[in-house]
Amino acid sequence: MACTLISRVTFKLVSEAAANLSQVNGWEDGFADQIAVDPNDKTKTVCNVGESGADLSTCFEMLPDDVKKSCTVASALTEDVVGPMTALAGCNPIQSGPATATIVTTCAGYKAGALAAGSTIGASDKAPTTSSPALASSLSMVMQTGMPSNAPVNNQTARPVAPIATASSSPAMPAPFSSSPPSSGGIPNTISVKDFKGATETWIYQGCYTDLIPNRDIRTLKNWGQGATSSDCANSCIAMGQSIAGTENGGQCFCGNTMAQTKKVSDGDCNMACNGSSQMCGRSGRLQVYAKEGTNLGLKKRSNKHRHALNMRSDV
Amino acid sequence: MKTVPHPELTLGLLALVTPITAINSFYAASYFVLYGGTPLVTERVDPIMAPGVIGSNHVHEIYGGSGFQANWDYATAQNSQCNNMGPKIDHSNYWYSALYFHEPGTDNYTRVPTDFQIYYHYDLLPSGEARKPFPHAFKMISGNAMLRHNDNLTDLSTESIRWYCHADKSKGETEAVTQGTFAPGTTGCSGTDGFSSEIWFPFCHNGAGFDISKPTDHVIFGNGPDGTPTHQGGNCPTSHPTTLPQLFMEFHHTVSGFKWSADQNPWVLAQGDPTGYGMHADFASDL
Numbered sequence: 001m002a003c004t005l006i007s008r009v010t011f012k013l014v015s016e017a018a019a020n021l022s023q024v025n026g027w028e029d030g031f032a033d034q035i036a037v038d039p040n041d042k043t044k045t046v047c048n049v050g051e052s053g054a055d056l057s058t059c060f061e062m063l064p065d066d067v068k069k070s071c072t073v074a075s076a077l078t079e080d081v082v083g084p085m086t087a088l089a090g091c092n093p094i095q096s097g098p099a100t101a102t103i104v105t106t107c108a109g110y111k112a113g114a115l116a117a118g119s120t121i122g123a124s125d126k127a128p129t130t131s132s133p134a135l136a137s138s139l140s141m142v143m144q145t146g147m148p149s150n151a152p153v154n155n156q157t158a159r160p161v162a163p164i165a166t167a168s169s170s171p172a173m174p175a176p177f178s179s180s181p182p183s184s185g186g187i188p189n190t191i192s193v194k195d196f197k198g199a200t201e202t203w204i205y206q207g208c209y210t211d212l213i214p215n216r217d218i219r220t221l222k223n224w225g226q227g228a229t230s231s232d233c234a235n236s237c238i239a240m241g242q243s244i245a246g247t248e249n250g251g252q253c254f255c256g257n258t259m260a261q262t263k264k265v266s267d268g269d270c271n272m273a274c275n276g277s278s279q280m281c282g283r284s285g286r287l288q289v290y291a292k293e294g295t296n297l298g299l300k301k302r303s304n305k306h307r308h309a310l311n312m313r314s315d316v
Numbered sequence: 317m318k319t320v321p322h323p324e325l326t327l328g329l330l331a332l333v334t335p336i337t338a339i340n341s342f343y344a345a346s347y348f349v350l351y352g353g354t355p356l357v358t359e360r361v362d363p364i365m366a367p368g369v370i371g372s373n374h375v376h377e378i379y380g381g382s383g384f385q386a387n388w389d390y391a392t393a394q395n396s397q398c399n400n401m402g403p404k405i406d407h408s409n410y411w412y413s414a415l416y417f418h419e420p421g422t423d424n425y426t427r428v429p430t431d432f433q434i435y436y437h438y439d440l441l442p443s444g445e446a447r448k449p450f451p452h453a454f455k456m457i458s459g460n461a462m463l464r465h466n467d468n469l470t471d472l473s474t475e476s477i478r479w480y481c482h483a484d485k486s487k488g489e490t491e492a493v494t495q496g497t498f499a500p501g502t503t504g505c506s507g508t509d510g511f512s513s514e515i516w517f518p519f520c521h522n523g524a525g526f527d528i529s530k531p532t533d534h535v536i537f538g539n540g541p542d543g544t545p546t547h548q549g550g551n552c553p554t555s556h557p558t559t560l561p562q563l564f565m566e567f568h569h570t571v572s573g574f575k576w577s578a579d580q581n582p583w584v585l586a587q588g589d590p591t592g593y594g595m596h597a598d599f600a601s602d603l
């Protein structure tokens with residue numbers, strides 16, 4: 001049985017220790033796997049795109065063009081960014097200089113940005129020795145506007161993402177909330193969802209996991225999605241570009257690309273029915289998680305001979 | 317509400333002059349270009365300068381992996397479903413301040429449709445060694461959103477930025493190219509490559525990670541043949557000895573739908589910059 005660890009917390013305010021990795025032996029991964037960075041390296045292809053105008057596909061395995069062109073992400077906000085509009089989004093009055101411009105916050109109706117659900121500002125891989133003064137004051141400004149850091153950010157709508165290039169012949173974005181056919185109830189082993197291209201994907205039940213463990217402010221899946229059942233939730237997660245979906249408390253939906261701070265519990269813990277369905281949707285503090293087959297949940301596995309040293313509370 | 321000092325800083329004064337005997341031959345070079353087309357998303361989110369915040373200071377156009385979110389990190393980006401730059405392994409994100417057309421005499425702002433190309437220059441060092449890869453989750457910015465003047469005396473932001481108006485002279489258009497600020501005196505940019513902009517990134521790394529209180533300390537530009545910092549190519553000083561690939565971003569702005577006259581300069585960057593000096597861009601590596 002896997003023993004989960006608290007995985008890396010998102011934020012680093014101080015120098016990242018990880019930055020020192022990958023510098024020792026030259027290119028370790030990424031495009032250095034696929035092209036010869038050193039022209040004397042005969043084991044790899046020399047990428048001459050720049051000079052010869054050769055196609056990038058001679059250097060890299062490329063996404064199909066239609067996948068690339070239709071790759072979009074739903075905005076986390078619902079404001080107009082295209083216009084015509086009478087003012088730039090946010091609070092950005094024209095400042096012509098030549099003096100260096102300043103941040104302005106006094107625009108009529110302007111509200112400071114809110115921390116996304118699950119944001120962990122202030123946390124780090126290691127205890128920060130200093131906190132960033134700029135960030136701390138940003139945070140305090142957020143707090144002053146009455147938006148608690150772990151409140152759901154209501155403008156994270158999981159709208160369907162329409163392709164911007166209308167000339168594309170790829171299928172239009174799938175409707176986000178098409179449910180799979182009703183199953184016999186309980187926890188379906190697989191759910192059917194639509195991907196970016198409108199093709200049907202099968203997502204697989206990954207288990208029942210705790211949420212808000214051990215820190216009640218940090219969610220296992222960070223983004224709020226929408227949908228009454230696990231299928232609906234997964235469809236809205238795909239529309240947000242996320243590959244892991246979790247329902248909770250009978251109808252909450254969360255999305256993420258990795259799972260943080262959780263442990264797997266018995267399937268029987270996810271036993272609260274979804275609204276209007278015989279399927280289950282987690283429970284209070286329990287995420288019923290689905291992901292596309294092969295997705296890395298971001299959970300580290302340890303030998304089941306060891307119990308890791310971190311505190312694991314079981315009473316949530 | 318009190319004013320929050322914006323954490324974006326000017327590029328710091330660069331390292332001491334060091335004597336050099338050879339300079340990496342930049343143009344003998346190895347590079348590849350990724351083409352981005354239309355953005356992944358356009359929104360006020362900035363995982364580098366406003367991590368975790370929904371509603372950062374100004375609008376960015378964002379490219380790269382679909383794992384992009386305000387809480388950006390390496391693992392999240394690795395699980396991207398797709399990316400709009402092409403290579404399967406590139407889950408990095410790239411973003412820059414959106415460009416708007418401010419219709420003269422009105423209060424109307426309209427986003428200028430833009431597409432994006434990025435060049436990765438990875439030419440060899442003078443010693444024959446290859447450059448080092450970007451560390452996982454490497455983050456950097458180039459340019460300064462708050463700048464509104466030419467900073468050539470103090471910094472390299474202006475020098476690393478160009479604004480172009482490629483003219484179709486048969487239509488009586490005027491060609492213009494400027495360092496740092498919007499090209500003036502134009503009426504239409506119908507020539508090949510049209511209205512475009514570009515920015516170079518620093519590439520000399522001191523091994524440290526991104527620190528939001530000092531966002532440009534960890535990576536700086538190289539020194540040119542005269543030993544002073546330069547925006548393009550150059551050798552890394554001893555303070556920042558690791559030579560990373562040098563990134564170059566190029567933007568093509570579709571302005572054919574807009575009308576303006578030679579005495580007008582109707583372009584505004586999303587942070588309220590009508591000069592163009594505040595052009596800036598960000599990179600978060602997730603190869």
